[in-house]
Amino acid sequence: xxxxxxxxxxxxxxxxxxxxxxxxxxxxxxxxxxxxxxxxxxxxxxxxxxxxxxxxxxxxxxxxxxxxxxxxxxxxxxxxxxxxxxxxxxxxxxxxxxxxxxxxxxxxxxxxxxxxxxxxxxxxxxxxxxxxxxxxxxxxxxxxxxxxxxxxxxxxxxxxxxxxxxxxxxxxxxxxxxxxxxxxxxxxxxxxxxxxxxxxxxxxxxxxxxxxxxxxxxxxxxxxxxxxxxxxxxxxxxxxxxxxxxxxxxxxxxxxxxxxxxxxxxxxxxxxxxxxxxxxxxxxxxxxxxxxxxxxxxxxxxxxxxxxxxxxxxxxxxxxxx
Amino acid sequence: xxxxxxxxxxxxxxxxxxxxxxxxxxxxxxxxxxxxxxxxxxxxxxxxxxxxxxxxxxxxxxxxxxxxxxxxxxxxxxxxxxxxxxxxxxxxxxxxxxxxxxxxxxxxxxxxxxxxxxxxxxxxxxxxxxxxxxxxxxxxxxxxxxxxxxxxxxxxxxxxxxxxxxxxxxxxxxxxxxxxxxxxxxxxxxxxxxxxxxxxxxxxxxxxxxxxxxxxxxxxxxxxxxxxxxxxxxxxxxxxxxxxxxxxxxxxxxxxxxxxxxxxxxxxxxxxxxxxxxxxxxxxxxxxxxxxxxxxxxxxxxxxxxxxxxxxxxxxxxxxxxxxxxxxxxxxxxxxxxxxxxxxxxxxxxxxxxxxxxxxxxxxxxxxxxxxxxxxxxxxxxxxxxxxxxxxxxxxxxxxxxxxxxxxxxxxxxxxxxxxxxxxxxxxxxxxxxxxxxxxx
Numbered sequence: 001x002x003x004x005x006x007x008x009x010x011x012x013x014x015x016x017x018x019x020x021x022x023x024x025x026x027x028x029x030x031x032x033x034x035x036x037x038x039x040x041x042x043x044x045x046x047x048x049x050x051x052x053x054x055x056x057x058x059x060x061x062x063x064x065x066x067x068x069x070x071x072x073x074x075x076x077x078x079x080x081x082x083x084x085x086x087x088x089x090x091x092x093x094x095x096x097x098x099x100x101x102x103x104x105x106x107x108x109x110x111x112x113x114x115x116x117x118x119x120x121x122x123x124x125x126x127x128x129x130x131x132x133x134x135x136x137x138x139x140x141x142x143x144x145x146x147x148x149x150x151x152x153x154x155x156x157x158x159x160x161x162x163x164x165x166x167x168x169x170x171x172x173x174x175x176x177x178x179x180x181x182x183x184x185x186x187x188x189x190x191x192x193x194x195x196x197x198x199x200x201x202x203x204x205x206x207x208x209x210x211x212x213x214x215x216x217x218x219x220x221x222x223x224x225x226x227x228x229x230x231x232x233x234x235x236x237x238x239x240x241x242x243x244x245x246x247x248x249x250x251x252x253x254x255x256x257x258x259x260x261x262x263x264x265x266x267x268x269x270x271x272x273x274x275x276x277x278x279x280x281x282x283x284x285x286x287x288x289x290x291x292x293x294x295x296x297x298x299x300x301x302x303x304x305x306x307x308x309x310x311x312x313x314x315x316x317x318x319x320x321x322x
Numbered sequence: 323x324x325x326x327x328x329x330x331x332x333x334x335x336x337x338x339x340x341x342x343x344x345x346x347x348x349x350x351x352x353x354x355x356x357x358x359x360x361x362x363x364x365x366x367x368x369x370x371x372x373x374x375x376x377x378x379x380x381x382x383x384x385x386x387x388x389x390x391x392x393x394x395x396x397x398x399x400x401x402x403x404x405x406x407x408x409x410x411x412x413x414x415x416x417x418x419x420x421x422x423x424x425x426x427x428x429x430x431x432x433x434x435x436x437x438x439x440x441x442x443x444x445x446x447x448x449x450x451x452x453x454x455x456x457x458x459x460x461x462x463x464x465x466x467x468x469x470x471x472x473x474x475x476x477x478x479x480x481x482x483x484x485x486x487x488x489x490x491x492x493x494x495x496x497x498x499x500x501x502x503x504x505x506x507x508x509x510x511x512x513x514x515x516x517x518x519x520x521x522x523x524x525x526x527x528x529x530x531x532x533x534x535x536x537x538x539x540x541x542x543x544x545x546x547x548x549x550x551x552x553x554x555x556x557x558x559x560x561x562x563x564x565x566x567x568x569x570x571x572x573x574x575x576x577x578x579x580x581x582x583x584x585x586x587x588x589x590x591x592x593x594x595x596x597x598x599x600x601x602x603x604x605x606x607x608x609x610x611x612x613x614x615x616x617x618x619x620x621x622x623x624x625x626x627x628x629x630x631x632x633x634x635x636x637x638x639x640x641x642x643x644x645x646x647x648x649x650x651x652x653x654x655x656x657x658x659x660x661x662x663x664x665x666x667x668x669x670x671x672x673x674x675x676x677x678x679x680x681x682x683x684x685x686x687x688x689x690x691x692x693x694x695x696x697x698x699x700x701x702x703x704x705x706x707x708x709x710x711x712x713x714x715x716x717x718x719x720x721x722x723x724x725x726x727x728x729x730x731x732x733x734x735x736x737x738x739x740x741x742x743x744x745x746x747x748x749x750x751x752x753x754x755x756x757x758x759x760x761x762x763x
Contacts, residue, residue: 070399071421071718092729157585158603174585181588183737267531270588271737272729286392288722289399 148264209243461647
């Protein structure tokens with residue numbers, strides 16, 4: 001005796017119907033698939049609206065007012081585009097934006113180059129590659145607070161290992177190697193720490209890209225007698241490029257918001273050379289309590305990041321479609 | 323639909339009950355908010371007497387100094403009920419009074435016979451009054467504090483160093499009374515080998531993120547003649563903040579930073595300065611008086627090895643005020659119990675015990691008592707320092723004023739950008755902008 005496929009399905013449906021409480025079944029029966037779908041995603045959408053969208057809209061509203069969070073009883077007056085005008089004409093904010101751009105640029109360049117190189121080497125699957133992969137990933141798993149304090153000690157001119165190592169190589173006395181107190185070196189001190197911490201992240205993404213390249217393409221290239229150099233530039237790089245660009249996108253957005261590391265290492269100093277946009281924003285919002293102006297600045301930052309990220313994603317899609 | 327309404331009502335009731343129940347359960351408890359530091363531990367010990375006397379349990383919410391202002395100003399601004407009592411920083415008085423965070427204490431003081439005349443005048447102005455120099459009280463002076471100096475008495479007393487110093491400068495190597503003397507001593511010790519270790523002249527405040535370098539710089543600027551405003555015209559700062567004398571004072575601070583601080587001193591505040599002293603790196607250390615009891619007890623640098631001196635003098639003689647007053651948070655549901663704590667804390671015998679435990683009492687009867695100056699090795703330096711205090715702006719916008727000063731002076735002193743005149747001119751501009759925003763000029 002053979003049992004048809006459709007009869008199995010029918011039996012399963014009957015069993016499910018019997019197991020379903022009649023009240024629920026009755027209620028669900030009248031709903032369309034679309035309505036059920038909405039029923040399931042409604043909690044998530046509600047949370048998203050409450051946690052993300054509402055604060056964003058509220059910040060937009062506040063950015064057009066003189067509201068100060070520490071003076072809740074003071075009258076809230078509309079100031080039009082006054083806050084935006086003031087933010088855009090503030091030389092300190094432009095300085096902070098330049099500092100941020102400097103950090104974003106150099107951290108992305110270094111993390112991409114080193115991350116991709118490491119991924120390429122790890123992908124060779126040499127003896128012990130799993131062990132080295134784990135070692136390389138450790139910095140990424142640490143908390144930024146731990147990393148900040150750890151490097152603050154490493155940079156310490158008198159007892160720090162960093163100053164000692166540099167002194168050993170260059171012969172410069174350790175007391176002269178003041179990474180965090182020197183105007184020229186302090187930005188690089190932060191770039192080094194961020195690169196140390198987040199290069200493994202870029203490496204992981206690049207590794208995923210490299211592992212996604214089918215072996216037969218290399219085999220075909222071997223048959224065509226393409227040199228390893230040619231294979232690298234004509235197969236490896238183009239095929240891993242979407243992944244590299246994805247890593248650049250993630251790191252770019254993250255580094256635009258860089259806050260914890262800078263606060264822990266230099267507090268924005270010396271002077272204001274490491275004061276990135278997020279620190280300026282925090283000071284305006286939660287120290288000066290200029291909530292309206294800080295909201296305007298936050299919206300400007302949001303639009304800048306969102307706009308740049310959109311342009312970038314379009315470029316990324318083009319690369320993927322090639 | 324009816325069922326749904328009932329369910330919602332039930333949920334809401336449960337939520338309200340769950341929020342309300344802890345309050346009911348904690349009706350006999352008070353929460354006191356302060357910074358996490360040695361005096362706070364002394365206050366925990368002291369408050370056991372309050373619990374024994376009244377049966378009210380004391381809970382404490384202590385936050386590290388680095389987050390102290392952020393955490394508690396957020397709490398006050400959001401009208402939070404976490405703190406019934408708060409020991410808030412002196413600069414907060416203006417904002418907390420004007421924004422209604424603190425309970426005004428005048429009526430309570432009158433009713434309970436607590437007189438502000440019984441407290442050291444500078445602490446009343448600094449910790450309690452807003453507007454300044456008016457009899458409007460928002461706090462009881464709780465923890466007197468001031469920037470002063472500690473020095474390595476044992477190094478100063480080394481015969482070979484005494485001899486060398488006298489030959490070089492023609493005077494004894496002793497605690498300095500002027501800034502010239504202080505700098506000479508700092509230069510004398512800078513990069514010297516003592517007990518086989520390199521040592522440095524002095525540790526001074528340079529911290530950028532919160533208020534560190536401002537507290538250090540003002541401590542010195544006051545003595546050169548820096549004033550916050552024209553005494554005859556409020557908020558008129560031109561020629562006072564950036565006077566020729568103030569410029570010289572700032573130049574001196576930078577010269578001290580350049581010549582005589584340990585390597586890597588670009589972000590030093592209370593903890594870092596105390597650490598530099600405790601680890602035997604520096605001959606002298608600028609720091610708030612609250613650190614003195616702990617340093618005196620330190621096995622390596624305390625006891626006979628440490629000495630204390632007030633801020634040196636120049637054209638004038640001042641020191642930067644620290645410390646805090648204790649206030650009742652107006653959003654507390656336990657206002658009466660909180661006021662009872664203040665009443666208890668203001669008693670002379672409690673204040674005397676407060677000093678014994680390591681707190682710094684502001685009560686005249688304690689600090690003027692016979693024998694007070696010799697009650698601790700640092701008591702005389704504390705008294706001398708408290709007699710010459712001056713404080714930063716306590717305006718509601720003090721944080722914006724502070725940020726501007728942090729940036730301007732750090733840019734000049736640590737980063738070496740521009741001149742002292744440019745830094746102070748910039749500061750006048752920044753401060754004027756803040757007061758314009760506030761509608762005060």
